[in-house]
Amino acid sequence: MENCLFCKIAGGKEDSDTVYKDENVVAIRDINPQAPIHFLIIPRKHIPTLMDIEGRDKELMGSVFTVAKKLAEENDLEMSGFRVVVNCGSGAGQSVFHIHFHMLGGRPMKWPPG
Numbered sequence: 001m002e003n004c005l006f007c008k009i010a011g012g013k014e015d016s017d018t019v020y021k022d023e024n025v026v027a028i029r030d031i032n033p034q035a036p037i038h039f040l041i042i043p044r045k046h047i048p049t050l051m052d053i054e055g056r057d058k059e060l061m062g063s064v065f066t067v068a069k070k071l072a073e074e075n076d077l078e079m080s081g082f083r084v085v086v087n088c089g090s091g092a093g094q095s096v097f098h099i100h101f102h103m104l105g106g107r108p109m110k111w112p113p114g
């Protein structure tokens with residue numbers, strides 16, 4: 001979609017520090033990291049928010065977690081733990097309206113999150 005930052009990043013039209021890519025999903029380092037490891041796992045398909053997921057996106061959503069597992073293995077996060085978060089809507093802090101999954105690790109995580 002035109003004028004969508006994450007569509008541009010997924011399409012290679014905008015610079016990013018890419019840590020994973022396949023035909024359906026890309027993962028990049030967050031420009032403003034909230035933990036020593038902070039990746040954004042981004043489905044290439046333009047889905048604005050979690051509330052816009054459709055039945056046909058089931059497999060795509062599942063593949064996001066396969067990518068998270070792979071990135072956890074590559075970054076030695078299995079033992080220390082990590083968190084995968086989706087902010088849905090501006091009230092939850094979503095600022096880019098192309099669905100993405102924050103993957104945070106490398107420091108202890110508190111619960112509940114702020």
Ligand code: 5GP
Pocket residue numbers: 005016017028029030031032033040087093094095096097
């Ligand atoms: P949200 O606030 O929508 O849940 O998350 C958007 C995330 O995208 C934020 O953590 C923000 O730091 C990150 N972000 C915004 N612009 C860019 C960019 O141009 N490049 C990268 N790598 N991350 C970005």
Ligand code: ZN
Pocket residue numbers: 001004005006007008045046047097098
């Ligand atoms: Zn988009």
